[in-house]
Amino acid sequence: MKINQKEITQVGHGSPMIINWELVSHCQFKCSYCYYDPFESNTDYESLQKIIQKKISNIDQPFVINLIGGEPTLHPNFSKIVSFLQDLEKCTEIRIVTNLAKPIHFWDSISSTKIVLTASYHPEYDNGKFFEKINQLYEKFDSDVPFLVPNSLIHLPRMKKTLENLLNIDSPRSPTINIIRPHYKSGYSVSFEQYPEEIELFIKEATTIISKNENQEKIKVYSKNKEIEMAKSTFFDLNMHYLKGWKCNINAFIIHYNGYVSSACRNDKKHIITAKFKSTPLICPYQACECDDFWNFEKYRNANE
Numbered sequence: 001m002k003i004n005q006k007e008i009t010q011v012g013h014g015s016p017m018i019i020n021w022e023l024v025s026h027c028q029f030k031c032s033y034c035y036y037d038p039f040e041s042n043t044d045y046e047s048l049q050k051i052i053q054k055k056i057s058n059i060d061q062p063f064v065i066n067l068i069g070g071e072p073t074l075h076p077n078f079s080k081i082v083s084f085l086q087d088l089e090k091c092t093e094i095r096i097v098t099n100l101a102k103p104i105h106f107w108d109s110i111s112s113t114k115i116v117l118t119a120s121y122h123p124e125y126d127n128g129k130f131f132e133k134i135n136q137l138y139e140k141f142d143s144d145v146p147f148l149v150p151n152s153l154i155h156l157p158r159m160k161k162t163l164e165n166l167l168n169i170d171s172p173r174s175p176t177i178n179i180i181r182p183h184y185k186s187g188y189s190v191s192f193e194q195y196p197e198e199i200e201l202f203i204k205e206a207t208t209i210i211s212k213n214e215n216q217e218k219i220k221v222y223s224k225n226k227e228i229e230m231a232k233s234t235f236f237d238l239n240m241h242y243l244k245g246w247k248c249n250i251n252a253f254i255i256h257y258n259g260y261v262s263s264a265c266r267n268d269k270k271h272i273i274t275a276k277f278k279s280t281p282l283i284c285p286y287q288a289c290e291c292d293d294f295w296n297f298e299k300y301r302n303a304n305e
């Protein structure tokens with residue numbers, strides 16, 4: 001069933017709270033398109049970890065936690081943090097957002113039924129090991145691959161090879177793949193790279209193949225009398241993520257590497273000791289909603305709904 005973009009009144013059908021915990025501020029890579037720009041900080045990560053764990057133990061609603069960075073696996077107590085979250089009843093899912101640079105044996109000591117491995121593919125640092133590692137890990141963890149496409153033809157052959165390898169995994173547990181265009185953000189506006197034709201063609205072909213996979217991530221959109229579940233890649237291609245002015249029931253927080261907490265999409269910051277993990281709806285100030293994790297929070301075209 002098709003839906004006309006202008007008829008859409010609601011996007012997303014609700015999501016548990018999301019907490020993005022920046023475990024560290026540094027990273028082994030220095031990707032040209034990195035929006036974070038990793039750096040070494042003076043934070044005492046082990047002391048801060050104890051305070052954060054105590055605080056999130058008191059959250060009284062179910063939540064999903066994204067372990068991010070920098071590169072989260074560089075935290076000195078990474079496996080202990082995962083064990084703590086495994087035992088925390090309200091934490092329903094632990095998403096590890098990693099560049100997969102750690103050697104494969106690092107993952108032997110990590111075990112949890114709640115893990116989703118979000119293993120980002122960075123072609124600028126592809127030494128041939130990325131696919132080898134994901135190929136050994138996808139049976140152990142639910143996994144997805146954000147596949148970054150930088151603006152350089154030098155990387156195109158290895159991007160094609162890696163994508164082909166990923167698509168050839170023949171298993172019900174094969175990782176979900178999302179093709180990602182790096183973006184620039186200034187103030188409330190977002191712009192995307194202009195690519196040469198060969199890279200545009202690669203993205204188009206990759207997206208077409210991936211959109212036929214059954215395990216692709218989906219999102220619900222609604223008109224007054226229709227409800228459609230569509231692939232996130234289709235939602236993006238149709239520019240449905242341009243949601244400025246919509247009422248958004250976002251319920252997401254970032255715990256920064258230095259112990260400050262901010263609400264997603266708001267310009268506020270409080271120290272973890274005084275922060276409250278409570279949110280209220282807001283009118284979207286951004287041109288584009290570029291974090292697909294947030295698409296499932298309900299958004300309404302009419303601010304009164």
Ligand code: SF4
Pocket residue numbers: 027028029030031033034035036037038069070071099122
């Ligand atoms: S791996 Fe991620 S955090 Fe590290 S430099 Fe690349 S984009 Fe930035």
Ligand code: SF4
Pocket residue numbers: 243246248249250264265282283284285286288289290294295297299
């Ligand atoms: S950018 Fe933030 S406020 Fe805007 S729609 Fe997305 S999640 Fe909601």
